[in-house]
Amino acid sequence: NFFQPAVFYTTVNHLRDLPIESAAEIAFAGRSNAGKSSAINTLANRTRLAFVSKTPGRTQHINYFSLGGQRYLVDLPGYGYAKVPGAVKDHWRELLGEYLAERAQLCGLILIMDSRHPLTELDLNMLQWFLPTGKPVHCLLTKADKLNRSDSIAVLRQVTQALAQMAPNYTVQLFSSLKKTGTEEVEKVAARWFED
Numbered sequence: 001n002f003f004q005p006a007v008f009y010t011t012v013n014h015l016r017d018l019p020i021e022s023a024a025e026i027a028f029a030g031r032s033n034a035g036k037s038s039a040i041n042t043l044a045n046r047t048r049l050a051f052v053s054k055t056p057g058r059t060q061h062i063n064y065f066s067l068g069g070q071r072y073l074v075d076l077p078g079y080g081y082a083k084v085p086g087a088v089k090d091h092w093r094e095l096l097g098e099y100l101a102e103r104a105q106l107c108g109l110i111l112i113m114d115s116r117h118p119l120t121e122l123d124l125n126m127l128q129w130f131l132p133t134g135k136p137v138h139c140l141l142t143k144a145d146k147l148n149r150s151d152s153i154a155v156l157r158q159v160t161q162a163l164a165q166m167a168p169n170y171t172v173q174l175f176s177s178l179k180k181t182g183t184e185e186v187e188k189v190a191a192r193w194f195e196d
């Protein structure tokens with residue numbers, strides 16, 4: 001398992017504090033409450049690596065987890081949480097935007113979306129925003145355990161088509177932290193990104 005060695009490394013609040021020792025990193029982004037922390041914990045096979053919050057929008061900084069060999073998993077602040085003061089939102093937007101646009105070590109973005117509400121306006125903004133980098137995005141449709149078989153097939157098809165129209169290197173899969181399904185597919189994507 002590619003993510004299993006993950007150990008907490010550092011928290012970053014300003015771009016100037018991004019670790020220079022990083023050789024390659026994969027970032028996780030998504031709306032608050034989409035299931036990002038749960039997905040990271042599931043992939044790392046840990047219960048409390050990333051903090052699964054009862055208060056959405058809590059994580060306001062960038063968390064780095066070391067995977068060994070100067071490779072890192074990067075947990076980005078969740079977006080779309082309404083009850084956050086404007087100044088804090090501006091700070092995130094700047095931090096997130098500049099990180100995604102300019103971080104040379106970033107190999108690819110894992111975008112977490114609730115399989116029942118995929119491709120919200122903010123998710124689409126995120127995908128469009130990342131497009132100029134030319135870097136790949138792999139979307140996880142989480143909480144797939146909440147969908148029946150035909151609904152999960154339908155949502156997968158719908159998102160696959162939408163992403164294909166945006167960029168050839170935007171991909172998607174179903175995922176469930178509860179059932180621990182879809183982990184191998186993500187690991188394969190991560191391994192490929194780190195190799196490139």
Ligand code: GDP
Binds near residue numbers: 146178
């Ligand atoms: P984050 O804000 O994106 O980090 O989301 P969390 O990981 O904190 O999850 C938000 C809520 O969704 C929590 O109550 C989780 O227990 C729940 N959740 C996350 N992943 C899954 C999943 O795969 N299946 C189900 N049924 N619930 C999930």
